[in-house]
Amino acid sequence: MTYPSRFKCDDVTPRSEATAAQAEMPEDIFSTAEIPFPSERPLNVYAFDPSLGNFVSNQMVTRVRYENLAAGPVGERFAVIDYDGSQKTFYKPVDLDDPRLLMTHGLLPSEADPRFHQQMVYAVASETLQRFEYALGRRVRWRTRLDRSQPPAPRGASRRLNLFPHAMCEANAFYSPDAHGILFGYFTASRTNPGRNLPGQTVFTCLSHDIIVHETTHAIVDGIREHFMEPTNVDVAAFHEAFADLAALFLHFSHKEVLVDTLQKTGGKLFEFKLKGDAELAPGATPAIQSQLGAENPLIALATQFGEAAGRQSCLRSALMTPATPEGAKEIATKIEPHERGSILVAAVFDAYFTVYGRRTFDLFRIFRAGGGNIDKADLPVPLANRLAMEASRTAEEFFTICARALDYCPPVDITFGDFLRALLTAHLDYTPDDPDHIRDALMQAFRLRGIVAENASAFSEEALFWPKVVRGKLEVEDLIFGDPNGLTKAEKDHNGDVLRAFAVEKADKLGFDPKAAKIEAPSFHPMFSTGKDGKLYVSMIVELVQTMRVPFGHGIPGTFPMRNGVTLLIAQDPPEHDKRPNPRVRFVIPKLYHPDREERVRNFYVGSGRATTTPSEHDEDKRFRLDFALLHAGV
């Protein structure tokens, strides 16, 4: 499947059998009776999950790129396969190309019809993928094998990921590289403490917008980075959870109606947890009807139904509520459970987001007050709410893009929160050198207040936190092929792989590798084409170089573990000068190099988390050194 369908919106394929009448007429290349392909397919989904009912447009229409779909739906990037592993049965697949469904934006939201579940999973996963591909400026591939030591997957596996909306009867949903897909579970809500659900009602994780985005994000990150799933320090699992949560949360802010409604009920303060009820309630009075009840702010809550049904509390709320004080900063040294720890990172990014939102809307509030308006007394007027919503959603878009792009600026292995901060700042600097609203400062301060620091950075200042920039002309890679935005051919990829591996050995001392320690691999290289704010096209390549040493545990524990060192390179291809194309130059070298202390830290972490003593599974010795989202999300 290549890209014949790239310009589908104006694709006009001539019919093969021309009628006799047409044959007599002279050929007219400008006219056709073919109906143009639509560019988007609108589909009904829940904006949050069924438990929120129909309050403010909990049902919304999401627009995904149009493609021909087989029953399932089965498309180019996702195949929804509705096999229930507990009931050992298939459910009837939905055919979204059925004319009746095309008329109605697909099936209406329903908990009782599995075909709506298939539709929603397809729609939300596709939307998430599109947003990432848009932000990254390139196509995302799915991971097809866990390790280089395993046999390659059949051709085409990297294009399509499987989604199993009712894989098991369990309060769990997870991305599984083994199944090359995402497994969603369903379960009965707690009979004793079901929250807003009916006691004992069936809860479907595949109907939670947040859960679908969260799991899809795990799959995307795993596809981008080969060694990110190895929990080599306390931050790794937490980082994955936080990153996936950030993607889910920022997507909330693209839901216009919810946004406007929330803005009105919080008086523009998007970060408030409680919303005012629809109907007026005197201070101190007890609500008598449902519309007087205050609700939780849905924008900054995650997977509410799942959390309540499983009797599990969201750690996000407590993280967002933790005061940004030296006392609160201590949590980073004590919280080690991945969800709790991840919430600290989410809170930091959201602190920056709300700060920037505040800066950008400050003037609007002043104008409003200057005209005699009072945000504490009355609801916001609709025009103001609309303007605020615009800012909120633009800022969210920007933050999501920075976060997604920051992935490319992370070292290839052993990520820490501090690395992510440096990646965020550098990615933002690279794409938006001028920073009128001080986004970088807001990020930096928010991280600092939560005790997240970058090791090896000489100071907590922007300059010190940017990854070190290579001086122009000091490090160049000859003969690298960038191709065009449609991708590289197999021969071009093989060529680039050879070039990069040779480069790594030749320039090992500059990059910081010891070439004698082990072979240096180039697990990934992605050409990228992005338009800068100045309107120019920037051509660059993002390269991972990774060296894997097998290091014994020693100290009474048999076996070895993979100790990985690596650098991420950002290579730029400048336009030709004097009719000569300059050598591609390395702009950033983002290192995670060998250091005895780091080896010790990784070893200790594997021992402390029990991975060192787990018996390796028979055919895959290193499986124990990878994150298991199945257990992580089951809360074990």
Add this chain to the structure above:
Amino acid sequence: MPGRQRSEPSSPPRTRKPAGSGGSVRKRTTPAAKAAPSPTAAAPKAARGLRVRMYRIGFGDFFLLSVPTGGGASHILIDCGVHAKDLGSMRAAVTQMAKDCGNRLALVIMTHRHADHISGFGSCADIFAEIEVERVWMPWFENPDDQKAVAFQASLVAMAGQLGRQFQARLAAKPDPAVEQLLSMAENITGGLGVAGIAANQKALNVLHGGFRNSQPKPDYYKAGDVPTLPAALAAAGLTAEILGPPIDDALIRQMTNKNQQYLAGATEISDQLARLKPFGNAFRGRREDYDDKAFAPYGYDRVKSMLDGAQPDVLAAQAKAADKTLNNQSLVILFSFAGKNLLFAGDAQWGNWENFLYGGAYGTPGHTQLTARARDILGKIDFYKVGHHGSANATPKDAVKAMRIGCVGMCSTQEHAYNEVPRAPLLDALRQRMNDQLARSDQVAAAPDKPANPDAGPLPPAFSTPGQQLFIDYDF
């Protein structure tokens, strides 16, 4: 005896350092000394008469620490339990212990409520009913007045019970040694069901909470940093104690409780469910043929299905392991000091418990990658170490081994093939190296004439002795 002589000459120069830090330890214990009105504790000059006795019962812990006092030896019992690979010697050992202490124990310490640390209190309740006990120490998790702790323990036990039933069902369907170990792990938490349907561990706990001969005062419940109250005679003799674990972490406990309750909610519904949860009406049932063959490309239908089946984790096994670790981490970790000798009893503390003591926070976070000065100081002066968790690798972090004083002495109560890779021979080797080979294993002595020592465990190092030829091993300071 040469081993003992080897350690004696080296002690005078060392006494200086412990004396300094020991002084501060004693200062911290002064309120305790007040609580137990006692004459000013004059530091004893020599540790002669101080003895640790380890009984061989199988896979479990059973230690008696005897301290010389003005009125003869005073005794501290630290745990009394066996779980897997019970050698049947518990009764003989408890009888022996009762004789050793003359039916008087100054202090009973329960490090944590795993069966392999407390079962003896239940199975030999009649013998314990004849023993006078002055004080009882337990981890703070056992405090009946702490609602959080009570709820936590109750849900942990309930969960272990559920897990046990499920593993039993699995075993009934198909014998599997791995599942047997999981079952054993779950039953270690409950103690298994006794005749009256009361969990055996509960019976043992009842004894600890008031089944001794006298009506001893309420047990003391301790956490890291608490100042423990020693019985008057022991305090007077100059014994001091410090509590190094378990740490108190409200958030962690709340989270564990949530998880357990969530699991329990699910489990009860599975067991009483009338039919398997059927999510959709029959009309929605489909067949593989409803899908285009291309839907399963490129893997093909069979492979997709087997990949899907293979991706389901054994959540129950993971739960059992997590519960086991949680309970081990409740262990009281105690440092005793007497006449310049420091003895560390770490229960079964695993990483989470040690982490707090060793690094002062979550390992790997900024500022918590190195041993704290205090941890280095304490480990650098110990003379005796009760090897944690029967010699499992997770229970004695290697940073702790590396910081232990070279030439200290160790005792490890263990039994092979009871628990996944315990004892871990390479860890014991590393400890032996640190200890100049002065590491005793409980299976180096016969439990009974028909239960000989384990030949693979090697001979008992010369620093230790077996006065009774069987059943127990002594270390005399």
